Amino acid sequence: MPPALSEQAPLKNIRVLDLSRVFAMPFAGANLADLGAEVIKIDTCQTQFMDTTRTITGPFPDNEPGERWWEQGGTFQNLNRGKRSLTLDLRNEESQQIIKDLVSICDVVLENFTPRVMARFGLDYASLKAYKPDLIMVSNTGYGHSGPWSNFGAMASALEPTHGTGAFMGYMEPGPEGRLVEGDVPNKMGNSYSDFLASWTALGALMASLLRRSRTGQGQWIDLAMYQTGTSVIGTGLLDFAFNDRRTQRIGNRHPFLSPHGVYRCQGHDQWVAIAARDDADWVAICRAIGQPELTSDARFADPIARRQHQETLDEIISAWTSGQTSYQVTETLQTAGLPAGAVLTAKQALTDPQYIERRFFETVHNPPEVELRDKGYVGRGWKFSKSEARIKGPAPQLGEANEYVLGELLGVDQTRMKAFAEDWTIGNLPEGGGAPGSVPLDEQVEIGSIVAYDADYLNLLQSE
Amino acid sequence: MPADLLNGFRVLDMGSGISAPWCAKILADYGAEVIKVETPGSGDLARRMGPFAGDDPNPEKSLTFLYLNTNKKSVTLDPSSVSGRKLLHRLVADADALVENYPPSVSKELGLDYASLSAVNPGLVVTSIAPFGQTGPYHDYQATDIVTYALSGLMYHSGDSDQPPLRNVLDQSFYVAGANGAAATQIALFARLSSGEGQHVDVSAAECLGAHLVQPLPYYNYMGAVKGRRPVRGAGFEELMPARDGYVAPSVQGSRPWEVIANLIGLEELLDEKFSTGAGRVAHGEELKELLTKGLAQWDRMPLFLASGEARLVFGMAQDAGDLVNCPHLEARDFFVEVDHPVVGQAKYPGMAVRLPGEPLTASQPAPLLGQHSSEIFVQELGYSAEDLVSLRQLGVI
Numbered sequence: 001m002p003p004a005l006s007e008q009a010p011l012k013n014i015r016v017l018d019l020s021r022v023f024a025m026p027f028a029g030a031n032l033a034d035l036g037a038e039v040i041k042i043d044t045c046q047t048q049f050m051d052t053t054r055t056i057t058g059p060f061p062d063n064e065p066g067e068r069w070w071e072q073g074g075t076f077q078n079l080n081r082g083k084r085s086l087t088l089d090l091r092n093e094e095s096q097q098i099i100k101d102l103v104s105i106c107d108v109v110l111e112n113f114t115p116r117v118m119a120r121f122g123l124d125y126a127s128l129k130a131y132k133p134d135l136i137m138v139s140n141t142g143y144g145h146s147g148p149w150s151n152f153g154a155m156a157s158a159l160e161p162t163h164g165t166g167a168f169m170g171y172m173e174p175g176p177e178g179r180l181v182e183g184d185v186p187n188k189m190g191n192s193y194s195d196f197l198a199s200w201t202a203l204g205a206l207m208a209s210l211l212r213r214s215r216t217g218q219g220q221w222i223d224l225a226m227y228q229t230g231t232s233v234i235g236t237g238l239l240d241f242a243f244n245d246r247r248t249q250r251i252g253n254r255h256p257f258l259s260p261h262g263v264y265r266c267q268g269h270d271q272w273v274a275i276a277a278r279d280d281a282d283w284v285a286i287c288r289a290i291g292q293p294e295l296t297s298d299a300r301f302a303d304p305i306a307r308r309q310h311q312e313t314l315d316e317i318i319s320a321w322t323s324g325q326t327s328y329q330v331t332e333t334l335q336t337a338g339l340p341a342g343a344v345l346t347a348k349q350a351l352t353d354p355q356y357i358e359r360r361f362f363e364t365v366h367n368p369p370e371v372e373l374r375d376k377g378y379v380g381r382g383w384k385f386s387k388s389e390a391r392i393k394g395p396a397p398q399l400g401e402a403n404e405y406v407l408g409e410l411l412g413v414d415q416t417r418m419k420a421f422a423e424d425w426t427i428g429n430l431p432e433g434g435g436a437p438g439s440v441p442l443d444e445q446v447e448i449g450s451i452v453a454y455d456a457d458y459l460n461l462l463q464s465e
Numbered sequence: 466m467p468a469d470l471l472n473g474f475r476v477l478d479m480g481s482g483i484s485a486p487w488c489a490k491i492l493a494d495y496g497a498e499v500i501k502v503e504t505p506g507s508g509d510l511a512r513r514m515g516p517f518a519g520d521d522p523n524p525e526k527s528l529t530f531l532y533l534n535t536n537k538k539s540v541t542l543d544p545s546s547v548s549g550r551k552l553l554h555r556l557v558a559d560a561d562a563l564v565e566n567y568p569p570s571v572s573k574e575l576g577l578d579y580a581s582l583s584a585v586n587p588g589l590v591v592t593s594i595a596p597f598g599q600t601g602p603y604h605d606y607q608a609t610d611i612v613t614y615a616l617s618g619l620m621y622h623s624g625d626s627d628q629p630p631l632r633n634v635l636d637q638s639f640y641v642a643g644a645n646g647a648a649a650t651q652i653a654l655f656a657r658l659s660s661g662e663g664q665h666v667d668v669s670a671a672e673c674l675g676a677h678l679v680q681p682l683p684y685y686n687y688m689g690a691v692k693g694r695r696p697v698r699g700a701g702f703e704e705l706m707p708a709r710d711g712y713v714a715p716s717v718q719g720s721r722p723w724e725v726i727a728n729l730i731g732l733e734e735l736l737d738e739k740f741s742t743g744a745g746r747v748a749h750g751e752e753l754k755e756l757l758t759k760g761l762a763q764w765d766r767m768p769l770f771l772a773s774g775e776a777r778l779v780f781g782m783a784q785d786a787g788d789l790v791n792c793p794h795l796e797a798r799d800f801f802v803e804v805d806h807p808v809v810g811q812a813k814y815p816g817m818a819v820r821l822p823g824e825p826l827t828a829s830q831p832a833p834l835l836g837q838h839s840s841e842i843f844v845q846e847l848g849y850s851a852e853d854l855v856s857l858r859q860l861g862v863i
Binding site for chain 2 (some may be wrong): 163262379442
């Protein structure tokens with residue numbers, strides 16, 4: 001079912017061919033769909049070659065992959081909302097030709113194969129440009145299409161330390177005299193941070209290219225290396241090496257210049273609040289807010305330099321105050337006093353957080369009954385336009401739901417050929433081979449640490465808020 | 466020479482610190498003409514942020530400022546004064562976009578709200594970046610990076626499960642917000658091509674990060690599960706593990722058979738059948754971690770990383786700032802640019818995140834000195850006389 005389009009959708013006349021998989025580029029494509037672009041996701045019936053967010057990533061409703069499990073993954077739904085789906089089998093030449101024919105009527109191509117694979121399929125930018133001279137294409141890879149590492153594969157979890165964010169992230173370690181010192185072990189933002197940096201970078205580069213195309217008629221190939229995307233956001237750290245020879249900074253949640261600065265334990269299981277003092281006025285306000293005005297004249301805490309020297313003592317004082325309250329109570333008290341403080345929200349808390357609710361950040365999506373998904377909220381985006389429309393246009397597409405539309409209507413493939421495609425599983429609406437993914441019981445997931453806890457009555461909890 | 470993509474666009478960067486300047490720098494790198502509008506005397510807040518070149522706290526030596534403001538011009542004016550606002554409006558009249566990150570209440574006081582600016586130039590795109598956006602119960606909340614990261618819902622998932630949530634020292638919230646702001650500003654400019662009108666873009670840094678919750682969110686609203694930080698138990702894959710000269714991130718991902726991984730690490734015991742499936746690696750996690758530790762101890766980071774890439778595996782390695790500045794791959798891709806600054810001298814700066822074949826590489830104009838381009842812009846472009854500038858300076862307007 002094509003999504004309803006509004007005149008106010010900024011990309012209403014843009015068609016996108018989305019060959020990409022997993023997180024980074026599919027999410028860029030989902031954002032383009034939110035803006036009104038027609039985004040055609042290239043799917044496949046061959047289970048082993050399917051986008052892994054359709055097959056193994058989950059999560060599945062109530063942790064039970066249903067009869068149509070390949071339509072149900074929660075992460076898949078977030079990353080592919082509002083798109084159309086065409087199945088093909090890129091191993092055969094006919095499918096490769098269909099991609100090329102489709103490129104000739106698309107504006108943008110998104111892909112994240114390694115350079116070797118795209119060349120083997122004959123789908124590299126130079127080949128596709130012959131079909132669409134002003135094509136704009138993002139090729140997203142770990143290391144880019146040139147240089148000695150260009151054929152190396154990459155996944156965000158291992159790429160993150162490689163692109164250097166881990167040099168500036170890590171817990172402190174015990175040092176002499178009970179003081180904590182800079183840690184040795186790199187840590188990670190986690191949650192596929194590198195992937196999202198690539199999504200936002202791709203979106204910016206695509207828009208710059210579309211603006212130029214409208215001015216000059218030129219296309220553009222965007223060679224996006226996630227290694228570089230991650231390196232570009234730590235510029236301060238790289239210049240600190242260039243000018244001062246410093247290589248790392250692993251100081252937990254402390255700040256190199258400000259104090260106090262950190263997260264403090266609150267009431268409840270694994271609950272925390274972040275607190276930062278930007279200057280001495282903030283420090284005075286903190287002392288008053290926690291009911292210890294006498295600290296303002298304590299020489300150990302006279303200025304940020306002294307406070308950083310006595311940070312362990314200071315953190316104990318603040319923790320003693322926060323630990324008897326909820327993270328929201330602490331936030332409220334300190335913000336009322338004009339201080340930067342914020343609860344470290346879990347996703348559960350975010351779903352019912354007043355700020356997210358009032359700004360309607362989570363957008364409800366309705367899936368057709370056969371997918372067996374209740375209406376749920378999905379992540380929106382961090383920007384609102386006063387005039388243009390940006391909203392989730394519909395659910396993620398069911399496998400091959402647009403086969404007839406794309407092949408028949410857009411490309412004029414005749415029924416005889418369509419039948420042949422269906423017979424050899426090039427097109428279809430069902431997975432070929434492989435069964436439903438297994439699911440690990442939630443109790444066991446708590447046990448191995450892949451989740452913290454679970455609420456059996458989560459539906460009621462979400463509804464009552 | 467900058468890239469040509471945004472050639473002809475003029476952007477006013479009224480930002481300070483990180484988010485809006487990073488947004489404007491991305492636009493500058495794509496070829497827009499970006500003019501920083503700074504407060505007379507003190508300028509962009511980043512000029513006071515450490516670290517500094519040579520650890521000398523001089524406003525022209527802030528490394529964050531130097532990095533985030535390459536390829537821009539700088540003028541000074543005080544938007545709260547009558548003459549300053551008049552100057553600003555002259556600039557606004559000729560601009561395509563204006564990016565700012567004042568606290569929402571302050572931007573209104575300064576006349577930087579969309580209603581005032583669009584009255585001067587209806588085609589202007591105004592992008593406002595704030596920690597929580599322009600509306601909602603938190604819009605006036607005080608925030609720094611760690612507070613924004615916390616309230617976004619993302620920080621909870623960073624770090625180890627037996628330790629507190631952990632942030633990155635380099636203010637990542639505001640880089641994510643800036644990159645989103647650059648995309649959103651251009652979307653509004655693209656919409657202007659058909660509507661002829663500008664509009665207001667309200668960017669919330671916390672929501673930009675909240676959009677990353679594509680796993681933790683459905684974990685809860687699909688099955689009631691609270692996803693947390695990385696468990697400390699496990700076999701050591703997808704974790705940072707010690708190698709001989711630092712840390713590496715061995716990975717089982719990449720769709721290659723287990724024996725390829727076992728052979729790469731090069732420890733015979735790893736070839737045991739019981740480790741060859743995901744379930745087996747969980748069941749024998751502790752034993753596997755011990756063997757992995759033993760195997761990795763024979764490797765330096767770089768040779769292991771290269772051998773993994775050749776074997777079509779996806780191992781990572783922990784690199785520090787020095788490793789990256791000297792990385793042969795980044796050098797082969799001309800990632801770093803030599804920038805020569807009149808006060809701090811020459812250094813290698815990170816270039817654009819993307820490579821644009823056929824376009825010039827990242828431009829290398831140094832960050833501007835405070836008000837460096839005031840006379841160029843005010844006299845040559847806006848037609849003020851040199852005497853006018855003197856009187857504006859005496860009034861403290863520029």
